[in-house]
Amino acid sequence: MQKWIAFGIFSILLLGGAGAVCAKMQQPPPLTAPAGQVLQHSSPDGESDTSRKTSKADFEVTNQTIHRAHFAADYPQIKGLTGVLAEENINQDLENIIRKYSEDMTTSDKLNLSYEVASSSGDFYSFVFHGMLTQGMPNGAAGESFPVLDALNYDARTNSRITSENLMKSDKKSMTAFSKLFSSYAGKDAKAFGDDMGVYFTDADVVFYFLKNDAAVGYTQVHIPLVEAKPFFNDPIQPLNK
Incomplete structure (x- = not known):
């Protein structure tokens, strides 16, 4: 009996046009x-x-x-x-x-x-x-x-x-200090920090990413240890304005 019920259900699905396997x-x-x-x-x-x-x-x-x-x-x-x-x-x-x-x-x-x-x-x-x-x-x-x-x-x-926009403190003193920290990890060839950069977190770092230019074949990613970056984060982090 169960065999015929299963066969009937399969037939209904097939006739109904279910395309996903x-x-x-x-x-x-x-x-x-x-x-x-x-x-x-x-x-x-x-x-x-x-x-x-x-x-x-x-x-x-x-x-x-x-x-x-x-x-x-x-x-x-x-x-x-x-x-x-x-x-x-x-x-x-x-x-x-x-x-x-x-x-x-x-x-x-x-x-x-x-x-x-x-x-x-x-x-x-x-x-x-x-x-x-x-x-x-x-x-x-x-x-x-x-x-x-x-x-x-x-x-x-x-x-x-x-995002970078609501993560970082925006007062001049904080931005100046963080820009120096960012540059120390980004190296001389990377552009200066901007709050339009992408960002994500690992368990140990905050990572900012960007394209150096339109011809770049991949994103530049700058890893900064959370322990060094957290003093420059807003606390609490406010919701984004939509």
Whole structure:
């Protein structure tokens, strides 16, 4: 009897046009590994997910994988965060990263995007997205490729989103002192610190990233130990003005 019920359900799904084939998954590696290593197989035109809870964080990260004709992307969703509204807002931010890079793509473009959880303990949570966007050319000619590096950061105490703009103190004395600290880690060839730079956190460092120029083949990343940088952070960090 169970055999015929299972066969009936399969027939209904087949006739209903379900195009996604369930992904075959393996046990995911530690949470800090690139998400591209978490999902070993996925459907050719669908979404799959897997998850892992780490003792370092008070939430679970579920990996979502999307495969389309011209792009493949991984992005995280979180579960179990204290505060339902904060969890919904963060998940929307994380999903919007995919839209940010894919919504204006044409069928001649190609995007590969993955992520890692760079920090999930201490004062900050950081989700770092990296990959490559290739813009195709007419008649199948080779396109131009651009590196992708983007990050979403949150204050573990308030769940407020963090960028360079609301992270750093803005008074003249603090900015002057931090600019000197930044230059000491960036080296002579890097440009001066600006609050328009991207930022993310590891458990040990704050990392600022930027493109030196339009021809740069990758992002410059400046790692500064948190113990040295924290005196220049706003406390508390105020929510961004939207």
